[in-house]
Amino acid sequence: MPDVPLALGPDDAGEFLYEKGVVLAREGEEAQVVEDTVRGHFRTFAAGVPDRVRRLGPAGDRSGVVRIQVSDPGEGDAAGDPAVTGALRALAAVEGRTGRRMVSRNHVVHIAVNACPGDEPVPVSRDARPNPAVAEADGEPGGDAARVLVVDTGLMHDYRDYPPLARTQGDAQVAECDDDGILQQYCGHGTFIAGLVAAVAPHTDITVSNALNDAGAVLEHEFGEKLFDAVDAGGWPDVLSLSAGTTNGRTDGLLGVDAFMRELRGQHTLLVAAAGNNASATPFWPAAYADLPGYEDAVLSVGALRADGASGACFTNHGGWVKAYAPGERLTSALTGFGTPVPYVYQHSTYDTCRYGFSYPCTCHHPRHTGVLSEDGASAKPDQVMFEGLAQWSGTSFAAPVAVGMIAAHMTARGVRDPRAARRELLDDVDEFVDVRGAHRPALLPPTWRPVRVPPAPTARPR
Template identity: 30%
Template structure:
């Protein structure tokens, strides 16, 4: 991304509306997935961390998830058994403290390949000895399209935000604090758009790649539903738009120190065996469940199937799938009994950095577009998620409910608005106070 606004730059290619998730485009979807995962792997390689895809020794387009090679996760209580099975000397707290940020209840154990073989082999050995799930990989959570968001690369747009800004002062999100867990915020973009005024957070660092501006865009979508909410964007997905789950568990603990009402997370991953992310399960048990009223709203992911996507699939999270502009379920959106609600996620328009963008993924790979107006059209469950987070904040303004109570009440409204072939649906305006 540059800040060059030269109008002589190439305009958006004519084939920009190709939808990779439509039937018949499976080969295109596979190519996109391989590009996305390769970019993440290279980003971690740049900071000295080896990330690999599962299953190993298969093309990237067949990958189920990414994880860190050379480490496994386990609970503190299970650590002695894991060390014993692997024939390793258990490290004390002082030794472990020098190898990463501590998370209460969780241990990150090094499993050197020269002694124990690959991490996949180590986990198979531990499964056989202790049972599946006692030890897990250190998964990579990401905002990329292969297994989360966005479902498209951004397209230039003009005009006004879509969905539009909530005009009701009685449901403007005033008094509600939201933490957007994402890539960080771009202050220059915030300064250019009135609906972003007051959005704060950690500046988005360089190295985000083609997800530059994702956190600011997400904050903008949330603000359309709750224009007076206090929105802080935490820069946690900063390695090519991704983060290790063990790091995220620690960072979410720091997010909670700010006592947000709502945590909005447009990221996640598939997992080994479809089991819950151990680090975030421990985070829930040790931290989040002890803070009454705070709610995590998470993207259901963009695989277009029924498989669980974490952390959205946790029963204590509000999981959000995506709708197309016509109200039908988006073809890319994950779905199934674990998805709580669906909201507009396709062709969402909001704030985006001005300048020339070079496309990284098929079908536009290598082509360019100029974002002269500072707005983008973007699609994915990344953007249905902040819409729902914003509706929760909007309802809280007039109802006096906690975020958890407001979310539960909106899910009741969404059930009354359910659609065949889709499920429970939330739309702008459904968080407004009742007309008496």
Template identity: 65%
Template sequence: MAPQRFHEQFDHIQRSMPDVPLAMGPDDDAHLLYEKGVVLARSGEEARAVEDAVRAHFTETRGLLPDHVRRDGPERGRGGVTRIRVGDPAGGEDTVPHALSALRAAEDRHGRRLVSRNHVVHIAVNACPGDEPVPIARSGSPNPAAAGTAHDPRTAVRVLVVDTGLVSDHRAYPLLAHTSGDTQATETDDGGVLRQYVGHGTFIAGILAAVAPNTDITVRGSLNDAGAVLECEFGSKLFEAVEQDGWPDVISLSAGSPAAGLHGLLGLEAFMRELRAHRTLLVAAAGNNGSDVPFWPAAYAAMPEYADSVLSVGALRSDGEGPACFSNHGRWVRVYAPGERLTSALTGFADPVPYLYQHSTYDDCRFGFDYSCTCRYPRHTGVLSEDRESTGSKPDQVMFDGLAQWSGTSFATPVAAGLVAALMTADRERDPRRAGRRLLARATDRTDVRGVRMPALRPPTWRPVPVQAPALPA
């Protein structure tokens, strides 16, 4: 069986943040990444109180010098949080768990959470997409296919995609002719090979435009760097994205971080409060960890104060008959939409570009499912796989010249966001949150997710891809 993608991707993300020491855990199964030696607190009096409490604890019990514990600012920022250094990562020991434990008594006295890890927020993934893209011939067609409505700039629904930037030739793809936003800074490496995650935001925009052609889509490249950003920066990046062109009708966000409990992320508190004050609907991916651990910000949908402003989306498998193996699940996931083997634009239609697979496929489904899922098919060997050198196998290379097939809750999310936008156009509805409620109320289809019947959104232009039974051993 191929090595765990989580560990492969940890190294990839660490290389993209060379000055940030990262840690995994506390449980690998939670697929949690965070900054070593640093905790987050709300800026202001709470940050100072946390610093004093941690300093006293570590000075008395662990012999750390006082200057190891300090606020690393900014004290005031749009994200509303302050980084507090609780130890020296160069010392090799991760002091974050000790700091969190030391503050439990203080939190009990205050009656609220005061501190958290500085999580790595990443593309809604198992720290990588549900699978990697597969080339589709130029003669192929998108799936979901383009709906029949035309684009009308006077009535178009405004949708913001916060993701990686657009590929430079995206306008060559007809459905993205009127899409705007940030372009990907660097698309290929020195050898001309497509970088990992390039095309992720373009693929999402293509799905949105197919499901809801009467949309003005803006893509912001807030996650251009390996699809990952520290939690302390994420809130500010979201503020920057929405304020460049004003708050949109719908935000399609295929990124987040797992975190146990129903508290949310400290680094998102300020943004989520601001979201509630607007009419914008946040449609967020549930994540691809095959887990019920809440994935934020999607899990805000389970909190009563955010139930009207957040729609969390899990992924259906390619035949639409059940959840995809990788899809997160739980009471905090509101709806499921097709998310396995969708077809959209990865590049424009200019020049073909090579891509080396990063991850090897598995001999068996890594989540224990028994259908022919994207864990196993199509077979390929990746650059990051630990067993590649020992087996002497070379990474597989493919060529992309336009369309691709890709899987993940990353892509179920724009399906749901597009259906909200399409309903707004069909009903002449100007309130996206009312449209979201109406969409769920009209969703008569259901799918069984671990014994629970859940709403399923299957766009009329989406074509199921038959799931083949797994081959029996010879």
């Protein structure tokens, strides 16, 4: 997001990114209360500072939030934003009296391969097969096929060359390659996800929205509106697959998606959301809505199992708010380049050991590659690879659509029309469980998924 001044938060840790100099409030009377309170705060504690509090306009018709500027976004660096922190503190007493949240940072919501991923897609051999493999399905899907909406980065131009996606519809991935013909980071993310759903549940109507096309990142005030736009385009689906979110240091959700989540609760749609890849128990939203009262049936949060299925992947978020785990490490699905190989240059280097302290051969350090953003700087030559259709990728981004596929397949196999009922039945029928950091959770294992046995990684990075 090169044109948006950003800061790291909260003040003492870089857990999330947010827009500098701006806070969010609900439109109407609450926005006015926020403006007046923040203006009074700055006049009290920052005498002589010009009146800089002003409303920047609503995010849209349905998300119900407005941006309020509280300082010059160009001031200071990215280490934090004292003006935004001051605005939040100024409203704390008001919120305490009303019992209602009134103000928020404007967080960056990003696809759940992580805001700064150590894992990027890996090429596979020409004769590789999808994993999970494409399930067998008799005949053509009927008119009662489950409808799945994937809100992500869109579809690559050649996605229909992958037979399981021949019936998939949706928005195009914009700007797949740069001026040198190099595949851009995150491109293919939405296609990869759609391929996983289609493999696990072939008789499913899949639509892919490119609402997160801009490198998989969007500001919170736009996120809720984009979700509304995505469901408005084709009606509320049976299952909404979302592999994006953010932490915010709170336990009560995101102000920018509050209106969408409240409307979701009254629909029949089931939101299946990725739990995030920060190896943390901190709630990652919207996935963590699964733990809030009233959303138990409406939201399923999904963490990632490691490649052998033995436990949670090193990177997966965890905690009581993560309700199930599915394979999410070293999955194989459609990316791009069917018939025409496409080059890709790694942006991030792998690590010498697991960054989260695990001892198994995880994707933190295997397979080795050096990225453009390597700490070695200009002396390190980044690795370039070619993609020719399928690829291997890891993340809770991909565990979530595996769970989506299992729910859709259950709906088809059992003739269940209610996706929330299908979710309950599926979890009740699970006979595999996994212990992840002290939590005993269902393991959603597709019949066609194959555990991947990875040999120990080399101890030193080749140069």
